[in-house]
Amino acid sequence: MNIFSVQAINAVLDKDEVIQAVKQSFIEKEQGLATCPSPMQILFNNDENQLVADCHVKAAQNKNSDFFVIKVASGFYENKHKGLPVNNGMSLLMSASTGAPVALFQDEGLLTSMRTAAAGAISTALAQHINENSVLGVIGTGHQALLQAQWVCHLTGIRKVVVQGRNYQSALGFAEAFPLAHVECWAVHDNKELAVLSDAIVTTTPATAPLISLNDIKKPMHIVAMGADSPGKQELDPELLEAAEVIVTDDHHQCLAHGEFGIACRAGLINEQTDVALGKVLAKPSENKISGTGISIVDLTGVGTQDLAIASYVWRKLSRHHT
Amino acid sequence: MNIFSVQAINAVLDKDEVIQAVKQSFIEKEQGLATCPSPMQILFNNDENQLVADCHVKAAQNKNSDFFVIKVASGFYENKHKGLPVNNGMSLLMSASTGAPVALFQDEGLLTSMRTAAAGAISTALAQHINENSVLGVIGTGHQALLQAQWVCHLTGIRKVVVQGRNYQSALGFAEAFPLAHVECWAVHDNKELAVLSDAIVTTTPATAPLISLNDIKKPMHIVAMGADSPGKQELDPELLEAAEVIVTDDHHQCLAHGEFGIACRAGLINEQTDVALGKVLAKPSENKISGTGISIVDLTGVGTQDLAIASYVWRKLSRHHT
Numbered sequence: 200m201n202i203f204s205v206q207a208i209n210a211v212l213d214k215d216e217v218i219q220a221v222k223q224s225f226i227e228k229e230q231g232l233a234t235c236p237s238p239m240q241i242l243f244n245n246d247e248n249q250l251v252a253d254c255h256v257k258a259a260q261n262k263n264s265d266f267f268v269i270k271v272a273s274g275f276y277e278n279k280h281k282g283l284p285v286n287n288g289m290s291l292l293m294s295a296s297t298g299a300p301v302a303l304f305q306d307e308g309l310l311t312s313m314r315t316a317a318a319g320a321i322s323t324a325l326a327q328h329i330n331e332n333s334v335l336g337v338i339g340t341g342h343q344a345l346l347q348a349q350w351v352c353h354l355t356g357i358r359k360v361v362v363q364g365r366n367y368q369s370a371l372g373f374a375e376a377f378p379l380a381h382v383e384c385w386a387v388h389d390n391k392e393l394a395v396l397s398d399a400i401v402t403t404t405p406a407t408a409p410l411i412s413l414n415d416i417k418k419p420m421h422i423v424a425m426g427a428d429s430p431g432k433q434e435l436d437p438e439l440l441e442a443a444e445v446i447v448t449d450d451h452h453q454c455l456a457h458g459e460f461g462i463a464c465r466a467g468l469i470n471e472q473t474d475v476a477l478g479k480v481l482a483k484p485s486e487n488k489i490s491g492t493g494i495s496i497v498d499l500t501g502v503g504t505q506d507l508a509i510a511s512y513v514w515r516k517l518s519r520h521h522t
Numbered sequence: 523m524n525i526f527s528v529q530a531i532n533a534v535l536d537k538d539e540v541i542q543a544v545k546q547s548f549i550e551k552e553q554g555l556a557t558c559p560s561p562m563q564i565l566f567n568n569d570e571n572q573l574v575a576d577c578h579v580k581a582a583q584n585k586n587s588d589f590f591v592i593k594v595a596s597g598f599y600e601n602k603h604k605g606l607p608v609n610n611g612m613s614l615l616m617s618a619s620t621g622a623p624v625a626l627f628q629d630e631g632l633l634t635s636m637r638t639a640a641a642g643a644i645s646t647a648l649a650q651h652i653n654e655n656s657v658l659g660v661i662g663t664g665h666q667a668l669l670q671a672q673w674v675c676h677l678t679g680i681r682k683v684v685v686q687g688r689n690y691q692s693a694l695g696f697a698e699a700f701p702l703a704h705v706e707c708w709a710v711h712d713n714k715e716l717a718v719l720s721d722a723i724v725t726t727t728p729a730t731a732p733l734i735s736l737n738d739i740k741k742p743m744h745i746v747a748m749g750a751d752s753p754g755k756q757e758l759d760p761e762l763l764e765a766a767e768v769i770v771t772d773d774h775h776q777c778l779a780h781g782e783f784g785i786a787c788r789a790g791l792i793n794e795q796t797d798v799a800l801g802k803v804l805a806k807p808s809e810n811k812i813s814g815t816g817i818s819i820v821d822l823t824g825v826g827t828q829d830l831a832i833a834s835y836v837w838r839k840l841s842r843h844h845t
Contacts, residue, residue: 200628202525239562241581241590243618252621256579256592258564267564269579269594271614273621287621289614291594295566298575298596298610303626305523 200300203517205307211516212313214353217509221317222481224508225449227261229478235259235503238453240429243275251277253429259503266292266301266514270506272311276405286312286342290510302514310513312346314505318449318477319423320350322497323399325447325480326421327490331356336397338390338411338434339404339426340364340373347401347425352382360384363393365404391415402426402434409436419492425499430457435496441468444493448474453500460498474498523623526840528630534839535636537676540832544640545804547831548772550584552801558582558826561776563752566598574600576752577611582826583618589837590618593829595634599728609635609665613833625837633836635669637828641772641800642746643673645820646722648770648803649744650813654679659720661713661734661757662727662749663687663696670724670748675705683707686716688727714738725749725757732759742815748822753780758819764791767816771797776823783821797821 227233236258243252254273261267272288279285286308292301304310323329335357337348348360360382364370370386377384387393394400394415402410404426411422413436426434440446440463448454451474455461463469477497480488489495550556559581566575577596584590595611602608609631615624627633646652658680660671671683683705687693693709700707710716717723717738725733727749734745736759749757763769763786771777774797778784786792800820803811812818 236562236564237560239559239579239581241559241583241592243583254581254590254592254616254621256562256581258562258577258579260564260566267577269564269577271592271616273616275619275621278620281620283620283622287623289623291612293577293594293596296598297601297604297606298577298598299606300610300612300628305623 201302203302203304205305205309207517208304208306208309208513211513214350216512217313218317218321218354220508220512221314221505222321224504225478226482227263227478228502228504229476229482232263233259233261233504233507238503250431251275255428257501257503257506259507260295261504261507264507264511265295266507266511267295268292268503268507268510270311270503270510272308290506292510292514304510304513310506310509312343314509315343315425315501316346316350318499318505319347319401319403319425320354321481322423322447322477322499323351323401323421324355325488325497326399326419326495328419329355329399329421331358333357333398334359334361334396336393336400337362338393338400338402340369341403343403345373347403348377348384349379351401352379358382361387361393361396363387363390399423404434405432406434407431408433410434411439412436413438413442416494418494421489421495423497423499424459427458428500432457433459433462435459437463437466437468439494440496442494443496444491445489445495446474447477447480447489447495447497449477449499450502451476453502454498458498458500459496524625526625526627528628528632530840531627531629531632531836534836537673539835540636541640541644541677543831543835544637544828545644547827548801549805550586550801551825551827552799552805555586556582556584556827556830561826573754574598578751580824580826580829582830584827584830587830587834588618589615589624589830589834591615591826591830591833593634593826593833595631613829615833615837627833627836633829633832635666637832638666638748638824639669639673641822641828642670642724642726642748643677644804645746645770645800645822646674646724646744647678648811648820649722649742649818651742652678652722652744654681656680656721657682657684657719659716659723660685661716661723661725663692664726666726668696670726671700671707672702674724675702681705684710684716684719686710686713722746727757728755729757730754731756733757734762735759736761736765739817741817744812744818746820746822747782750781751823755780756782756785758782760786760789760791762817763819765817766819767814768812768818769797770800770803770812770818770820772800772822773825774799776825777821781821781823782819
């Protein structure tokens with residue numbers, strides 16, 4: 200088994216290639232080529248029974264692939280008080296014909312971050328009204344929020360980003376440190392202000408209660424929600440989903456189980472057939488896939504097929520380097 | 523992260539210590555200290571839609587442990603035609619306080635085999651009528667069947683093993699190659715013959731239809747069934763469970779989902795409250811736990827807490843060696 204460090208992995212990652220691989224994985228999932236079992240969740244509570252950490256295991260296989268993947272991604276939220284990174288993890292690529300381990304990527308969560316960033320960028324670029332003159336709103340100031348802003352700007356050509364965080368200070372810090380010189384990034388005080396300024400909003404927080412409501416936003420509005428990846432998490436007011444013209448899900452069952460989509464379904468505001476698969480939208484020939492004058496929402500929970508796509512891509516690059 | 527080869531792992535394994543660790547894991551599971559999420563199953567079908575391989579991912583945490591485990595075990599049944607081992611896998615031990623990877627055991631399925639062998643031996647030794655003068659019946663002639671025979675003889679002192687396989691030739695091969703010099707091992711032609719001779723029967727096959735029926739066996743009879751670890755697998759006639767005085771399960775939910783216990787429940791022959799947890803039986807102070815003159819059955823599906831126990835045990839031994 201080949202074992203690769205996060206440094207070796209990082210050295211071969213190319214944004215456009217990752218975006219292409221992840222996009223293809225959603226399409227192949229919708230075609231029934233790529234499949235994945237239900238994710239495994241290991242939850243850690245402290246003595247007061249509060250959730251302090253989680254570890255997700257995701258897996259996938261693909262009829263077109265020689266490999267299958269088992270991916271581990273953990274978030275230990277108290278690590279930040281210990282000076283340690285919150286996210287960690289690794290990916291294991293195995294032979295789909297013999298079960299033999301092929302490669303272990305000690306990516307410390309990097310591949311999960313990257314395939315998530317790619318999915319967010321692809322999802323944001325879906326809306327017809329989004330172009331290089333649009334303003335991107337980012338709710339969240341963490342590692343994935345920063346990646347989202349960078350990858351969306353990269354893919355769409357957007358040069359204006361507005362950010363809002365748990366407090367103004369963190370949003371200000373995010374804006375001041377924003378690394379893309381050609382992109383203007385500024386902080387706002389609240390989500391209302393952010394919603395007025397933005398043409399698309401990406402939410403990447405661990406919130407457990409709605410961050411934006413229907414009254415706050417102008418139309419057309421395209422929202423990509425990716426924070427809710429476990430039961431109990433929530434970023435959007437379910438009324439937003441009720442009012443939406445289009446709801447796109449990365450995985451119908453996962454979004455029903457613990458995404459924004461499931462919350463709105465359980466609230467009785469929409470029915471379980473309301474969503475359209477991201478892979479179906481991406482398979483359409485036109486470049487900008489979602490047209491409309493109203494609200495469109497993409498609910499992302501993170502799918503094993505993305506993990507297989509990025510691990511296979513990295514293996515192709517690294518095994519070529521090795522020979 | 524420390525990475526250990528199967529050779530390094532094998533060098534530190536001690537049967538009695540593994541048995542003790544696995545026994546304790548069942549007790550702590552029953553006490554609510556050790557918990558595990560539902561296992562993940564990745565199934566591989568050939569072009570004719572027949573199952574040709576499976577990969578199980580199991581995980582566990584324990585309030586008394588500094589670690590949690592994610593364990594991968596695969597069975598690629600066509601490997602035997604390729605001259606490759608059918609089983610493969612690895613165990614990943616991670617810090618329960620930071621999520622950081624601690625040790626990767628490239629065990630190629632060894633730790634899964636060993637913790638399964640330990641569970642089978644512990645379970646066989648539970649019945650009061652089993653002692654060193656008993657005869658052990660083994661159905662199955664594979665790797666795990668051999669381990670079961672060895673580990674049961676080791677734990678109980680049994681010196682007579684009778685074996686039955688898919689055909690007489692494989693049973694004969696098993697008996698002739700049986701490695702314990704002080705144990706007499708002989709092959710029989712069918713399960714009826716085996717059932718008449720045996721005081722306890724261990725079944726370790728990938729069967730999908732019953733191998734023993736109620737009419738075949740004498741009483742008292744203690745049966746340990748461990749083949750059924752995925753939906754569709756079955757080794758016992760459900761009537762055996764209906765007739766049993768005691769049904770012990772390693773995990774109520776797993777046995778209900780894909781064990782012999784679940785098959786009998788779904789057939790309406792027993793109700794879902796019929797079983798008693800293996801950990802509960804093991805926690806009893808007396809040495810021989812199941813008394814009776816009738817039929818007793820232990821249904822084993824393999825539990826993540828066993829994987830945590832054996833991986834933690836191996837890490838304790840290996841990290842001591844390293845310092």
